[in-house]
Amino acid sequence: MSSQGSSFIDTIKFVIKEALLTGGPRYYLAALGLLIIALYGMYLWIFVQHAPIFLGAEEGGLILTALNDSVPWGIYISFFVFWVGVAAAGIVFGIAAYVFGDKEFKKVAVLGEVQAVAAIVTVLLLIVVDIGRPLRALVLMPQLPNLRSMLDWDFIVLTGYLALNLIGMLVTVHYYRQDKPIPRKFIVPFITIAAPFAIGIHTVTAFISQALTARPIWNSPLLAPRYVATAFASGPAILLLALYLAERYIKGFKVDFSVYRKTLYVIVGSLVVGLYFTLSEVHEIFWYTTEPAKKAQAQTLFLGYHLPYLAKLMWLWIGLGIAAVILGIVPRVHNTKRGIIFVSILTIIAVVAEKTMTIIIPGFIPSTLGEVKPYYPTAIEIGITIGVHAIGVLVYLLLARPALKAVMTHYFSGSGAKH
Known part of the structure; x- marks a missing residue:
């Protein structure tokens, strides 16, 4: 050997x-x-x-x-x-x-x-x-x-x-x-x-x-870019949280503050792009689309028809996403590690709300046959x-x-x- x-x-x-x-x-x-x-x-x-x-x-x-x-x-x-x-x-x-x-x-x-x-x-x-x-x-x-x-x-x-x-x-x-x-x-x-x-x-x-053409709410050219944009917000946010915990619990391990600040720039920029894509999809769905199934699925997502928790999650993404962007550009927040970690935690929660149930479930309600079977995960x-x-x-x-x-x-x- x-x-x-x-x-x-x-x-x-x-x-x-x-x-x-x-x-x-x-x-x-x-x-x-x-x-x-x-x-x-x-x-x-x-x-x-x-x-x-x-x-x-x-x-x-x-x-x-x-x-x-x-x-x-x-x-x-x-x-x-x-x-x-x-x-x-x-x-x-x-x-x-x-x-x-x-x-x-x-x-x-x-x-x-x-x-x-x-x-x-x-x-x-x-x-x-x-x-x-x-x-x-x-x-x-x-x-x-x-x-x-x-x-x-x-x-x-x-x-x-x-x-x-x-x-x-x-x-x-x-x-x-x-x-x-x-x-x-x-x-x-x-x-x-x-x-x-x-x-x-x-x-x-x-x-x-x-x-999947039978799921009209997914049939958007912005879906893949939106996936990537919000991923580049939540992924770095989790990395910063891991670094912060490592600094606290691993003796002698220190991270330069520039890593936190530069990563925050990526997080805020990605959130802005992700929120813009969400706004663009809302505009398309509620302003000029003529596809009834797509509107019905969007109403489940944004207005809570059949599944109220989906609308709460969607608006949580929008609210916390905007809050994270605003806080991320406030000097008193982005000049401290604790402030940046707080923005990171908001970002993680926001993207979990945006990229889990709210992405998947609306594509099935109503179904391709027009059936409505509300989904609530079991224990x-x-x-x-x-x-x-x-x-x-x-x-x-x-x-x-x-x-x-x-x-x-x-x-x-x-x-x-x-x-």
């Missing part, structure tokens, strides 16, 4: 050791809490929804959810859309670091790769629970790849992006823990490939629904969704620790601190 191969094996051992064996009480308490929530979600899916025979039930599977023939996509796919966007926006730190050469962003760019890995893990698990019985997926495998299918393209870009970011994270940790800079011969091809993939995963996700669906999210956050926590430890070795006490 070559010495380079041995070194990468040592890097993997380093990641495992730092993730599992060197944390303090608060770290292990957080990990244990997430693991308990994740296990409960798995219990709900395996023993209650997926295989009720274990409990002696007479029925089970997706029939225990609120999903039906009229509304086949619910809370699982709704949050699938959100986390695809979060994964895509993980590339923001990498672009700032390696394309524009910002030294301060180079110190934290690896966190964007960690976030992308955790987000894609969440995305893939949400697909698994939405299928109901994962064995059904094996029926499709002999048909892959079918490049005329948007679902196949989505599978290709998601798994490709997961592999890219996992490689990027491991390479970064490998060099930084040895107090070496990342070779340019790796950075250039990595960014060249990863940046289009980042845009592609969310664009293809939008194309899946945009191509089982909510519990399973929370469990999946706990797995994603746990992956984030476990990978962020060794990644940031390697960053500290190179940039805080090693040669990187001198340049």
